[in-house]
Amino acid sequence: MRVLVVNVGSTSVKYNLYEMDTEARLAAGRVERVGTADATHIHEGGSDRIDGRDVTGALRAILAHLTREGGPLPDPTALAAVGHRVVHGGEQLVTPTPVDERAERIIEECAAYAPLHNPVNLAGIRAARAVFSQVPHVAVFDTAFHAQLPPHAYSYAIPHELYLEKGIRRYGFHGPSHQYMALSAAEHLGTHLSRLKLITCHLGGGASVSAIEHGVSVETSMGMTPLEGLVMGTRAGDLDPAIPMLLAKQGMAAGDIDELLNRRSGLAGLSGIGADFRDIQQAAEGGDPRARLAIEVFVHRLRKYVGAYAATLGGADAIVFTGGIGENSALVRSKVCEGLIFMGVALDERANETKRAADHGGIVEISAHRAPTKVLVVRTDEERMIAREVMRCVVGPTATIRSVRARPIPVGVSVRHVHLSRADCDALFGPGYELTKKRDVTQPGQYVTRETVDLVGPKGEIRRVAIINPLRKQTQVEVARTDAITLGVSPPLRESGKLEGTPGLTLRGPAGSVEIPSGVILAHRHVHMSPDEARDFGVNDRDVIKVRVDGDREMTMGDVIVRVHPEFTLDMHVDTDEANAAGLTSDSVVAFEGVQEPRE
Numbered sequence: 361m362r363v364l365v366v367n368v369g370s371t372s373v374k375y376n377l378y379e380m381d382t383e384a385r386l387a388a389g390r391v392e393r394v395g396t397a398d399a400t401h402i403h404e405g406g407s408d409r410i411d412g413r414d415v416t417g418a419l420r421a422i423l424a425h426l427t428r429e430g431g432p433l434p435d436p437t438a439l440a441a442v443g444h445r446v447v448h449g450g451e452q453l454v455t456p457t458p459v460d461e462r463a464e465r466i467i468e469e470c471a472a473y474a475p476l477h478n479p480v481n482l483a484g485i486r487a488a489r490a491v492f493s494q495v496p497h498v499a500v501f502d503t504a505f506h507a508q509l510p511p512h513a514y515s516y517a518i519p520h521e522l523y524l525e526k527g528i529r530r531y532g533f534h535g536p537s538h539q540y541m542a543l544s545a546a547e548h549l550g551t552h553l554s555r556l557k558l559i560t561c562h563l564g565g566g567a568s569v570s571a572i573e574h575g576v577s578v579e580t581s582m583g584m585t586p587l588e589g590l591v592m593g594t595r596a597g598d599l600d601p602a603i604p605m606l607l608a609k610q611g612m613a614a615g616d617i618d619e620l621l622n623r624r625s626g627l628a629g630l631s632g633i634g635a636d637f638r639d640i641q642q643a644a645e646g647g648d649p650r651a652r653l654a655i656e657v658f659v660h661r662l663r664k665y666v667g668a669y670a671a672t673l674g675g676a677d678a679i680v681f682t683g684g685i686g687e688n689s690a691l692v693r694s695k696v697c698e699g700l701i702f703m704g705v706a707l708d709e710r711a712n713e714t715k716r717a718a719d720h721g722g723i724v725e726i727s728a729h730r731a732p733t734k735v736l737v738v739r740t741d742e743e744r745m746i747a748r749e750v751m752r753c754v755v756g757p758t759a760t761i762r763s764v765r766a767r768p769i770p771v772g773v774s775v776r777h778v779h780l781s782r783a784d785c786d787a788l789f790g791p792g793y794e795l796t797k798k799r800d801v802t803q804p805g806q807y808v809t810r811e812t813v814d815l816v817g818p819k820g821e822i823r824r825v826a827i828i829n830p831l832r833k834q835t836q837v838e839v840a841r842t843d844a845i846t847l848g849v850s851p852p853l854r855e856s857g858k859l860e861g862t863p864g865l866t867l868r869g870p871a872g873s874v875e876i877p878s879g880v881i882l883a884h885r886h887v888h889m890s891p892d893e894a895r896d897f898g899v900n901d902r903d904v905i906k907v908r909v910d911g912d913r914e915m916t917m918g919d920v921i922v923r924v925h926p927e928f929t930l931d932m933h934v935d936t937d938e939a940n941a942a943g944l945t946s947d948s949v950v951a952f953e954g955v956q957e958p959r960e
C-alpha cells in the first residue's frame with residue numbers, strides 16, 4: 361500500500377511516498393520558496409521551476425511529478441492514504457485523526473497556539489484533499505508523542521482553573537522526531553526502550569529537547585506552543601514572562617509581540633544575520649561578536665536543559681542529536697557535551713568531527729569508547745513515523761512494521777536452477793542455440809528461459825529445471841539440500857562462481873547430455889543491494905549480516921552475505937529449504953538486524 365506523507369512548512373512543502381509493505385521510499389522531494397514567483401521543486405531527478413504561488417500549486421506540481429509516465433505512482437488511485445504533519449491539535453486532537461470538516465475546524469482554531477505552523481499545515485491539507493480527493497487523509501500531530509507527560513511536567517504554576525477551563529498546559533512538539541530518535545537509539549544500543557533513559561535533542565529550524573523514560577516522553581522543552589524552551593532560528597524560547605507584558609504596557613500590540621518573539625528573535629535576533637545556523641557559524645568563525653553570542657546562548661540554553669533532564673531522569677543512558685543543526689554541527693555537539701563528564705558524557709572528538717549519521721545507516725555513535733553515557737547522532741525520519749501512524753489509522757495496528765529503523769529487505773526464493781556455459785548450451789540444445797526469455801528475475805538483465813534441463817545424479821533425477829540466462833563462463837547448478845539428497849550428490853555451501861572442488865552431475869537436454877565435472881553448489885544465502893542501499897544500511901560489500909524473519913516461524917538468519925553492485929536491486933536470496941523452514945515466500949520481507957562480521 362502506498363502512502364504519501366506531506367509536511368507543509370511556512371515556506372516549503374516536503375513530501376515522501378512510501379510503499380508501506382516494505383517501507384521502501386519510492387519518492388522524496390520538496391518545493392521551496394512556495395508563495396513566490398521562484399517556487400522550485402527539488403526531486404531525485406533534479407529541480408524544476410514550478411507555478412507554486414500557493415500550496416495548491418506546489419501540490420499540483422508534486423502530483424504531476426509522481427504520476428508522470430514512468431513515475432512512482434502511475435495510477436493515482438494506487439495511493440492508499442495521505443498523511444499530514446500537523447503541529448497542534450489542542451486537547452481535542454491528539455491521536456492520528458482522519459481529516460474531515462470537524463478536524464479541519466479544530467486545526468484552524470488551534471492556529472492561535474501554533475501561528476507559524478497550523479495555518480500552513482491546514483492550507484496543505486485543504487490543497488491535498490482537493491488534489492487527492494479519492495483517498496483518506498490523516499492528520500498526525502506533533503503533540504501525540506508527549507501525550508503521557510505527567511501532570512507535574514505539563515502543568516504551569518498558574519491558577520489550575522486556566523488548565524481546566526482553557527486547556528493551558530504544556531503540550532510539547534516534534535513528537536515524530538523524538539519518537540524516531542528514541543526508537544533508533546534503542547535499536548542501536550541493542551536494548552529495549554523499556555530499559556532506557558534518553559535525552560533527545562531535535563535542533564532544526566524549531567528546536568526542542570525531551571526526556572524519555574521507558575519509551576515515554578516525561579518532559580519536553582516546548583510548551584503550550586512551540587515558542588517555549590530552546591533558542592531557535594527565529595524564536596526566543598524561554599524568557600521572563602514579564603517581558604511581553606512590559607512591552608504591551610509600553611504600547612506594543614499583541615500581534616507585534618507575537619511577531620517579535622516568533623519571527624524576529626532567536627538566532628536571527630541575537631546575531632542580526634538571519635536564522636540559518638551555517639551563516640552564523642561562518643560569521644562567528646570570522647570573529648563577528650553577535651554571531652558568537654548567538655551560538656553561546658544557543659549552546660548554553662541547551663546544556664542547561666540536558667543537565668536538568670539528566671536530573672529529571674536520574675541519569676541518562678544516551679544523549680541523541682538530530683535536526684539540521686544537531687545532525688551537522690560538530691561545534692554545537694562538542695560545546696553542549698563539554699564538561700558533562702560528571703554525568704558520564706565524554707565525546708570522541710574525532711568521531712564527532714568526521715562521522716555522519718547518513719553514512720552509517722542513519723545513526724552513529726560519537727562518544728568516547730568507554731564513556732558510560734552514549735552520545736548518538738541520528739538522521740531523523742519524521743515522515744516514516746507519520747506514514748506508520750497513517751497505516752495504523754487506515755488499516756489497523758497489524759499493518760505496521762515493528763522494527764524501528766525498519767529496514768526491511770524483500771525476499772526472493774531461489775528455486776533450483778542452472779546457469780549454462782556456451783559449450784554446455786551447445787551440447788544440450790544444439791550448436792549456436794539461442795535460449796529464449798520467459799520472464800525477468802529481480803536482478804536487472806537476468807531472466808528465466810523457456811527451455812529447461814533435466815538433472816541426473818547417481819541416485820535420482822530432477823526434471824525440467826529452470827535455466828537463468830545470460831550464459832556464463834562456467835556452468836553452475838544451484839540446488840537446495842533436499843534436491844541434493846534426491847540426486848545423490850553432496851555439494852558444499854558456496855557463493856555463486858566459487859566452484860573449485862564442487863561435485864559434478866549429468867545435465868540432459870533435447871540435443872544431448874553433458875557430464876559436468878564440477879559446478880553443483882548449495883547457494884550461500886545473500887543480499888543484493890546497490891551502493892546507495894548499502895550506505896543506507898551502513899554495510900559494505902561482503903559484510904556478513906543477520907536478518908530477522910517475523911511470522912509463524914520466527915527466526916534470525918545469520919551468515920547472510922552482502923553483495924553490492926550498482927546494478928543490483930535490494931533482494932535477499934534464499935533457497936527453497938531455507939524459505940520453507942522460515943515460512944518465507946517471494947512476497948515476504950525480512951528485517952535487517954545488524955552486521956554479524958564486517959568484511960575482513
Ligand SMILES: Nc1ncnc2c1ncn2[C@@H]1O[C@H](COP(=O)(O)OP(=O)(O)O)[C@@H](O)[C@H]1O
Pocket residue numbers: 369563564565566593635636637638639641683684685688689
Ligand atoms: N552543515 C551544517 N552545519 C550547521 N548547521 C546546519 C548545517 N546544515 C544545516 N544546518 C542548519 O539546520 C537548520 C535547519 O534545520 P532543518 O532540520 O533542516 O530545518 P527545519 O526545522 O526547517 O526542517 C538551519 O539552521 C541550518 O543552518
Ligand SMILES: CC(=O)OP(=O)(O)O
Pocket residue numbers: 369447477502533534564565566567586
Ligand atoms: C513544532 C516546530 O517547531 O516545528 P519546526 O521545527 O518544523 O518549525
Ligand SMILES: [Mg+2]
Pocket residue numbers: 564565566
Ligand atoms: Mg523541523
